[in-house]
Amino acid sequence: MNILFVMYDQLRFDYLSCAGHPHLHTPNFDRVAARGVRFTKAYVQSPICGSSRMSFYTGRYVSSHGAQWNGYPLRVGEMTLGDHLRGLGMDCWLIGKTHMKADAEGMARLGLEPDSVIGARQAECGFDAWIRDDGLWGEGPDGFYDEKRSPYNEYLKQKGYPSENPWTDFANAGVDDGGEIASGWMFKNADKPANIREPDSETPWLTRETLRFLDQAKGNWCAHVSYIKPHWPYIVPAPYHDMFGPNHVPAARRHEIEREDAHPVLAAYHRSKIGEAFQRDAVRAKVIPAYMGLIKQCDDQLGVLLDHLEGTGRMDGTMIVLTSDHGDYLGDHWLGEKDFFHEESVKIPLIIYDPRAAADATRGTTCDALVESIDLAATFVEAAGGTVPDHIIEGRSLLPWLRGETPGWRRYAISEYDYSPRVQCVELGLEPRDARLFMVFDGRYKMIHAEGGFRPMLFDLATDPDEFHDLGKGDAHRAEIDRLYGCLTEWGLRLSQRVTRSEDDIKAMRGRSLRRGILPFLVDGSEVPEALTERYRGPAPKRYVEP
């Protein structure tokens, strides 16, 4: 069995034609959806790249793995997909982005060398790296944001792009009318073509790396193909740069009432620079067509991948998963980026094609169960023939849904957001540890709890699918809020760190100490079979006398 676990970065759930986008035609996403199941209520464990990904890769909630924001290292020893799948005889490869920061201090404490096999896997989130490129080669007065080596930048240099950082100067920049750099970092340039041959841009490059992997791959493997796009900078090469225009940009899904007496944390995000930028229709008119172009390019490259799998006869043995690490507000709710819990941010596309006959019954269908991103780790373990170690992996296998079954299922989804390094934490006068939000969504009501002494937010998606009306303002919905706090209490008390003992281990250890002489309840020994106390009976050794 092989698994192609394809992740796009910042791809909104509704920017696919199979999910109903009115203008963006994505025939290759749709092609996988037609052969598999599209999950319509799939939520990430955190609407931010790094934390969300650590949840995908560990199968654990953010509060369980602890990597609460980008650049917060994943603690050494935290088990990942790679640990689980390799134990089942399945290799686990990375092709692209993880946004994982290694726990260098923890590794040093345990004496793990980053260039050993074990150390390299610890440093790469459990993957063997076919290629690692996080795709954010920003540069400023203090140097590169990402201090690693960029294979993609090396590729561009090798191809002759004359720059030390062609990612910045070519792949993510155009040229303006005056011959100046038109940086993709500035929204005003989003309608320009990136100054790069389209096949050299990031998405086709990573696709070719994937084909190169596929052409040599043997045995059982899971390959995490992880594209940086359609993540910002919002700029795309020709011909994708002008496939879409302002007439394809839907009106922003926002309402004045959202800004009236807004929850203090949300209000702080409304005031953010990115929020203010996306509140301008001119920005949306420039950026969204570029975003759509980036997705269209992703779709075309997905077609290349699918054609290759078909051409090499691999479709029958390869599970294909298409998903994203979070969405993109694009101006909806007066916000840009992600970082909050409206559907545009926290809901993700999730399409799974399982080639096996057991999944025939569900091909081309959708599934409305409340799915969490941590479910994929469980799904992959089961697909690899394993039993989900549910004392470690907190997600649940989706395979029953793919077989058309209706398993007992979770009653609510949880997502978390830690904004401790953000300016909003400072503005609100919070200590880092109090800058944490928790979403509880039961399929209808979505409550957001904020640490730091704030009231909760509440949305009723049945009566208010656009999530404009915050019912947490008054006291009218106290019963729903109490009920959802009950869910949060239950979740907070979940068993998440007993990672060294499984349920089966525990059952097997019962009675063991009795048979090893630990009998702290004996009055005279008659309480247990004689065999258990034999060691404690018989003639006494002589009373000890000093030699």
Place this chain on the structure above:
Amino acid sequence: MNILFVMYDQLRFDYLSCAGHPHLHTPNFDRVAARGVRFTKAYVQSPICGSSRMSFYTGRYVSSHGAQWNGYPLRVGEMTLGDHLRGLGMDCWLIGKTHMKADAEGMARLGLEPDSVIGARQAECGFDAWIRDDGLWGEGPDGFYDEKRSPYNEYLKQKGYPSENPWTDFANAGVDDGGEIASGWMFKNADKPANIREPDSETPWLTRETLRFLDQAKGNWCAHVSYIKPHWPYIVPAPYHDMFGPNHVPAARRHEIEREDAHPVLAAYHRSKIGEAFQRDAVRAKVIPAYMGLIKQCDDQLGVLLDHLEGTGRMDGTMIVLTSDHGDYLGDHWLGEKDFFHEESVKIPLIIYDPRAAADATRGTTCDALVESIDLAATFVEAAGGTVPDHIIEGRSLLPWLRGETPGWRRYAISEYDYSPRVQCVELGLEPRDARLFMVFDGRYKMIHAEGGFRPMLFDLATDPDEFHDLGKGDAHRAEIDRLYGCLTEWGLRLSQRVTRSEDDIKAMRGRSLRRGILPFLVDGSEVPEALTERYRGPAPKRYVEP
């Protein structure tokens, strides 16, 4: 600075004369109390040896470190006192018991050899082992309970005690009138003297090991002197075996109402073999005098230790901490052993002597603050000159109390008990993960939440200091219960796993990405100082043309 961190096992808080015991005179405990502070409301994080100790040694709640019961390995990489103190230039030694089980699978996964320095510390809960002996050398048809080597047993063999397991045959057994072994495992034998020279019994032996350590110790160190006694088997050598008799045994603190409509989990413990044994007054009359004798011996040996410290001029430079890992029901509440949350089980003795002048103001006083066992790790870090890493250690330093200050303090104490390997879990038809109890105690009300769909228990210690009346039965105390559930919710959402990033780290990383070119909010670049976008401006490189 040196720290002598002395732990007794299963020592009840009220079995000391300084804590008001009417018959048991413990002048050496009292001697430390007279020079330090006795904490009257100190609670363990779990009323079971292994989990409680892992909380002492990590400074973290049981649900945070995950070693939820005896023999559940502490996950590799979990930071301990040793990690924290060595980082501050203080050695950290073990002399005696930890009840720690190494995470052998985790160590193998990370390639850690148990005989390397790093591996040995991982396997010994972060300590350097001067001597490790867990003091439970029970033996049955399947062999030894503890498969390690027992330094104490080796000592006895060397002294000429003729047995392969003199711990069992001599130190923890007497001889009956017929010349048969009178095993200390059987309560009927608790009044017999153990068949051993008193100086060879466990408590004096460990004291001598401690003196041997002290005589060579240099520099800054923390030594965890960890006695197995007065833990069962309840048998003690002469002359301690008959210092106390049935007339020194207080009436059991129990009431028939406790068994009427008892909470199902508590009722299962009432029915346990150990509970049933201790419900018999004859058992209490035999066992409690032996228990008192064991404590009296501990007190005498503490005197030896204190005399040695005084004689060698070390009292001025050594902080002394006396505590226990949990109590012992001894028949109170119809129970034996520990495993539940009445004061007799979950409250511990805690006496701290700080030699420094700053603590002069509080010598000989008591402190009624709600203290948790995890506070000691924080206390030791601060005593060693460090700042408590409060993203890892969840306890709080007690030094302010020792200085006579009144710091802002916790509103409630938490304790947890996981009975998943117990027969009670089976009897109640629970899966292991549901066999978990949580205590929330605010200094007056003590609520016990049980996973698995049970009602909570509630005691009001102001009106019912004996904890006989479970107010969780009806609905009359709904408000208190709701309030305490609010505390449990808050606690459940605590930040416990972000162990790779401190509050200060986070504050320091703010703004870093801006200066490294990550500017996802620019419309035209005018939003930030020019220096931040310099890299993204200037003449464009030529449009790329294929070579």
